[in-house]
Amino acid sequence: MLINFRLEYLSRYSFLFLLISIISVKTTFAQIEDSAIIKSDSLYRAGEYQKVINLLQNRLVTAQSKKEKVIEIVIYNSFGKAYSQLGKPVEALKNYQIALKKAETDNEKQQSGKILKNIGALYEEQKNFSQALTFYERAQNIAIEIKDESLLADCYNNTGIIYEQQLKYDLALSVYKKALQIYQKLQKTDRIALSLNNIGIVYKYLGELPKAIEYYNQSLIYSEKLGDKFFVAANLNNIGNVYALLKNYPKAIEFNTKSLKIAESIQATNIVVEAYGSLAEDYEGLGDYKKALYFKNKYTKVNSDYINVESAKQLAEMQTLYQTEKQRGQITALKQNEQINSLKMARQELLIQKRNYQILFTVLVMMIFISSGYLYFQKQRVKQKREQRRAILLAETNERSRIAKDVHDDIGSGLSKITLMAGMVSHKMQANGVEVGEINNITQISKDLVENMRDLIWVLNPQNATLDNLVARIREYCSDYLEGLSVKSDLAIQDEIPQIKISQEVQRNIFLTIKEALHNCIKHADCHQIFIELVYKNDLLTFHIxxxxxxxxxNELKKSGNGLKNMQQRMQTIGATFKVNSVLGEGTSVKTEIKLAQLEKAVA
Known part of the structure; x- marks a missing residue:
């Protein structure tokens, strides 16, 4: 079974970013009449992203020689957008940072706002929502300051996507409609198409599928008129996915096949990946396991080439380097002033000592020399130990990342193939009237192993060892696990969580405890309602299921076979409290608390 992550999320990041990027370029062209940039806009619309880069590289050389600063900003921003569509987020961020630095230096606020928004979209693709919101807020403040309604509406759109990820569908629908009103007021056809698509997505997640298809079709009409192949492919895939939810698999295959054909023609890798995944699920639903396996293999190959497990890490490192570079000039100036003042004082002391205390000065110089030498060697020893610790930590981090990637590429692919092949065998055996109980067991076990493997990959990735990432993963897991079940769920998971580094031991034990507790509720409790609460307040993390x-x-707790002992041991290991309360015929409550000091314990 493929990961339940349809094109609505992945492609929406891309085409939202793509459509708003195209519009930003067109707005700039209204002010800058430049043939090369105007031609690059046409290529961008046609999905010829590499040609955009090739064309503007030559134009950049001319702009730099003539010191055309605004042209340079536009070109670097265009590089960032093109690399993003080619699935190269690190290269995209590098060019955005250059464009942003130049725009801020030249006080080009409108360009700064657009670039900040684009960087936010890039982080949003990586699911780094806290960073994305930071950049969106900066862009929104600039939009309000310069009264740029179009940029403000773009920020509404991007924020709406984050609300969707947080399952706040009413809020997402509200900001999308707010953005649509602004676009209609400004008569921005491109943006109207974008908002219609996003509103359709929200209705899809609210379960109003006919209304979702209605909005998708409206968006498709606009995108076809615009000649925007990327947006057309995204719309077609979205419509196909809704038909799949309606169990109309032939219709789903029709739309997803059209989407794949267009995406391949423009080399839109992210849509190609999702189209393969959608078709694999469509054919599996139709019972055609041979074609399902074919598209699953296609999905695995293209997806492994497209996704780089180190991308998020490199993005974070590049952002840190960029901020450091901005401050470097100020730090250098301060050091120079301190050195000048120190020299003046030293010279004064030297004159005084030479006049009055020549012997004392000589002794003092010798003592300073000895002390300095001692301090220098002590400092070198401390530095050497620090570097050794960093090298060990880096080696551990790289090894965890390598293990996670190997597990994902090798074991994950193999288990997915086992699932599909077992399904094919079960289908054939059922057709011949043969008992298929054991085959079905194999299918279920392999599906469970795939899910456990994904959890293992997530836990192994050092970049996930933060409190906000842990809470986001818990929210995502609970929503996915409970989706489609007849059990009524009430999720009260706190939205704003600080970005606190936590130890991987704490991360692993908390996640596995919640997972085990949720599993017990569904598999053993025979419940019809579940309440899940997770709150971080006053340096205390509390979760209650x-x-x-x-x-x-x-009094039967010691004899319980529901995994409560394992959960209690996990919490004791990380210094957390663990309480269980159960009443026969009324239900069970599990509550645990852990302090900030324990969350951060053992973090290097």
Missing amino acids: KDSGKGFEM
Whole structure:
């Protein structure tokens, strides 16, 4: 079974970013009449991203020689957008940073706002929502300052996507419609198409599927009129996915096949990946396991080439380097002033000592020399130990990342093939009237292993060892696990979580405990309602899971086989409190608390 991550999320990041990027370029062209840039806009619309880069590289040389500063900003921003569409986020961020630095230096606020928004979209693609929101907020402040309604509406659109990820569909629908009103007021056809598509996505997640198709079709009409192949491919895939939810697999295959053909023609890798995944699921739903396996293999190959597990790490490192470079000039100036003042004082002391205390000065110089030598060697020893610790930590981090990638590429691909092949065998055996109980067991076990493998990959990745990432993963896991079940769920998971570094031991034990508790509620409690609460307040993380199931006698706790002992041991290992309360016939409650000091314990 493929990851339940349809094109609505991945391609929406891309085409939202792409459409708004095209519009930003067109707005700039209204002010800058430059043939090369105007031609690059046409190529961009046609999905010829590499040709955009090739064309503007020559134009950049001329702009630099003639010191055309605004042209340079536009070109570097265009490089960032093209690299993003080619699936190269690190190269995209590098060019955005150059454009932003030049725009801020020249006080080009409108360009700064657009670049900040684009960087936010890039981080949003990496699911780094806290960074994305930071850049969106900066862009929105500039939009309000310069009264740029179009940029403000773009920020509404991007924020709406984050609300969707946080399952705040009402808020997402509200900001999307707010953006649509502005676009309609400004008569921006491109943006209207974009907003219609986003509104359709929200209705899809609200379960109003006919209304979702209605908005997708409206957006498709606009995108076809615009000649925007990327947006057309994204719309077609979105419509196909809704038909899949309606179990109309032939219709789903029709739309997803059209989407794949267009995406391949413009080399839109992210849509190609999702189209392969969609078709694999469509054919699996149709019972054609041979074609499902074919498209699954296509999906695995293209996806492994497209996704780089180190991308998020490199993006973070580049952002840090960029901020450091901005401050370097100020730091250098301060050091120079301090050195000048120190020299003046030293010269004064030298004159005084030479006049009055020549012997004392000589002794003092010798003492200073000895002390300096001692301090220097001590400093070198400390520095050497620090570097050794960093090298060890880096080696561990790289090894964890390598293990996660190997597990994903090798074991994950193999398990997915086992699942599909077992499904094919089960289908054939059922057709011949043969008992398929064991084959079905193999299918279920392999699916469970795939899910556990994904959790293992996530836990192994050092970049995920932060409190906000942990809470986001818990929210995502609970939503995915409960989706489609008859159990009524009430999620009260805090939205704003600080970005605190936590130890991987804490991260692993908390996540696995919540996973085990949720599993017990569904598999053993026979409940019809689940309440899940997760709150971080006053340096204390609290999570509470309560079900309305059959419960059990508390004096039978020691004999319980529901995994409660394992959960209790996990929490004790990381210094957390763990409380269980159950009433026969009324349900079970599990509550645990852990302090900030324990969250950060053992973090290097």
